[in-house]
Amino acid sequence: MTNAPDANDSALASPAGSAGSTGATGAPGSSPWEYAPAPESRDIAGLKPNYWMLVDGQFVEGTGEPLKTVNPATEEVLAEVSTAGPADVDKAVKAARRAYERVWGRMPGAERAKYIFRIARLIQERARELAVLETLDNGKPIRESRDVDVPTAAAHFFYHAGWADKLGYAGYGPDPRPLGVAGQVIPWNFPLLMAAWKIAPALACGNTVVLKPAETTPLTALVLGEICQQADLPPGVVNILPGAGDVGAELVNHPGVNKVAFTGSTEVGKLIQRSVAGTGKKLTLELGxxxxxxxxxxxxxxxxxxxxxxxxxxxxxxxxxxxxxxxxxxxxxxxxxxxxxxxxxxxxxxxxxxxxxxxxxxxxxxxxxxxxxxxxxxxxxxxxxxxxxxxxxxxxxxxxxxxxxxxxxxxxxxxxxxxxxxxxxxxxxxxxxxxxxxxxxxxxxxxxxxxxxxxxxxxxxxxxxxxxxxxNTFNRFDPSAPFGGYQESGFGREGGRTGLEAYLDV
Incomplete structure (x- = not known):
């Protein structure tokens, strides 16, 4: 799930050895290359002591038990994050329903595209902040956050902004309709990228969103909520509810949700599939x-x-x-x-x-x-x-x-x-x-x-x-290419023209 560089330009292409390595060339007895530390400033992340959930266009305190998100590289607490309770999930879904019925679902595709394009540009403008925050919260190297995660997240919004007014030419009939409210649950390995992967196509197709980020990595998703505010996205179009698995279960099982998208473990995916069976909800699963x-x-x-x-x-x-x-x-x-x-x-x-x-x-x-x-x-x-x-x-x-x-x-x-x-x-x-x-x-x-x-x-x-x-390569991704699995790796496709189908009534 990454737009990793080609094998000849690997994201792991540094030739330098760590302490105790055999050296840059790998030859026994050779001296390792020594690199002076080149740390990125953590101040760029703009860390706040507290983060609240986004519901109906406003950041509000949740009724759930607050969680402390931890820097996995140092084990220090980064911030306290407000989490959602059952009443908050209900409010978020109802807010998404109002936004869908009154504004977003009725808005011409060309107008939706302007908002989505604006979000993409704001991700680019705040790229350095997002990269540092992602590395602090997730533990991945700053090079990967900076060069892969954040640019690819912006690319997904740019790509899907282009589809918003062209859905009639996507091969799903002359006038495909959105589904309504999409409940989306994402994992901790690519927090910002997975949020973009889920939100961008949903918005392009005219749906509204309630997103549940992973318990251990909620921060960049909440900053993406700030970006939605900056882009003047109508209230309720995107809602973000931090919390543990119980919040995700509450969202998946809410009767006001029309579409469920989940990326995560196969075990949880099976539970979700059982819970939505017979409800009429559309489902895509990207699993192990x-x-x-x-x-x-x-x-x-x-x-x-x-x-x-x-x-x-x-x-x-x-x-x-x-x-x-x-x-x-x-x-x-x-x-x-x-x-x-x-x-x-x-x-x-x-x-x-x-x-x-x-x-x-x-x-x-x-x-x-x-x-x-x-x-x-x-x-x-x-x-x-x-x-x-x-x-x-x-x-x-x-x-x-x-x-x-x-x-x-x-x-x-x-x-x-x-x-x-x-x-x-x-x-x-x-x-x-x-x-x-x-x-x-x-x-x-x-x-x-x-x-x-x-x-x-x-x-x-x-x-x-x-x-x-x-x-002759590996981990090559592009927003225009569909991705998904078979068997216990899930079903449905995300990305490309094929991925639009998951968010349309066809």
Whole structure:
């Protein structure tokens, strides 16, 4: 879920080694490159001691128990955030309904586009503030927030602003109608980007929105609410309700919601699907993944290594479409693994606000515990563990980039979504075996293939049960391209012309 750079221009392309690494070149005995710290100023984030929820165009205090959002890199409390109770959810949905019936649903598409375009421009104007705030609240490196998350969030609003007055030409009939009120629940791995991913198409199609950001990362969504105010968006068109899972459940089950969009774990997605069954609500789910990244013996190995690193260690592996299963043809497995170890050893782990940092903090203590437990299970089941020799900070939630080899398909690390910087390496001999192993998963969100043969790329892509198959790259996204999965990775598509259907009565 990121518009990550190409493998040749990886977001993790810093050649510098962390303390204890083998050096910039990876050669044993060479001296590591030393970088002076280059921290971004946290003052740019404009942190406030308290944040309130957005309902009907106003920031108001919620009736729920306030939560404290924590910087995962330092474990310090950043701010106290007001949360919603059941009465607040009801008010927000009713406000969204009024805005839909009286203003937004009736507004010509060209007028809606002006508001959406204005939001995109304001995200650009406040990009540095949003990037620093995202890094503080989420733990991801500032380079990723600055160069990927914020620009892509703006791009989604720009792209969908262009569709607002062209819906009759999108292939869904001459006069497609909006659904009404969209209830949207987003995860913590890309807080601002996921908000843009959900809100932009809903507004372009004429719907109003009630958004529930993740409990651990509410801040950039609430600043996006400020941006909606700056853009003079009519009251009630966008409402933002921080809180835990109970707030999301209240929103999903509210009878005034016409459309539910959820990105998150497969387990919660199944609960949501059961709860909305028979209600007539439209539903899209973008859930977990265990993507296969397949490397054939004719692949450009140095380029493939960059794509592998980008595919699993971008955003600390907190990516649902991460290439967490590496399938390598046996004849090049040893060579590739050696190159991969040398490359991973050069990744810099540390302060997410430092512009030199490649690997930031795990988002929460709970997630760190899950990653640690699954990694331990890999060792217990007989896989060979290699972790980067980087030093871990004394405070914060950090996990060294880890590669497991000698992995078998029955192991937990090959079957379960770890959602962290942990790569499982398996081998194959023939293309048919690669396909069989890649498809041996209940998930089906993404896949990657590395080979010099175009015919092999097309052959394999036709046989992969995955919503997206990347060729000689990984984690490439664009607002104009649809994204979504199969099986336990969910259903429906987001982005592009195809993604508009989820927010239209067709």
């Amino acid at each position: 993944g265990k993507a296969a990244n397949i490397v054939f013996d004719d692949a450009p190995l140095d380029q493939a290594v960059e794509g592998i690193v980008n595919g699993i260690f971008f955003n600390q592996g907190h990516v649902c479409c991460a290439g967490s299963r590496l399938l390598v043809q046996e004849s090049v497995a040893e060579e590739l693994l050696d190159k991969l170890h040398r490359r991973v050893a050069t990744l810099r782990l540390g302060d997410p606000l430092d512009k030199n940092t490649d690997i930031g903090a795990i988002n929460s203590a709970e997630q760190l515990a899950k990653i640690t437990e699954l990694a331990a299970s890999g060792e217990a089941e007989g896989a060979r563990r290699w972790s980067s020799p980087c030093a871990l900070p004394d405070k914060g939630f950090f996990f060294a980039p880890t590669v497991f080899s000698d992995v078998h398909q029955a192991m937990r690390i090959a079957r379960e979504e770890i959602f962290g910087p942990v790569l499982s390496v398996l081998t194959f001999r023939t293309p048919d075996e690669a396909v069989a192993k890649a498809n041996n998963t209940p998930y089906g969100l993404s896949a990657g293939v590395w080979t010099d043969k175009g015919s092999r790329i097309l052959w394999l892509a036709q046989r992969m049960r995955a919503g997206v198959v990347w060729a």
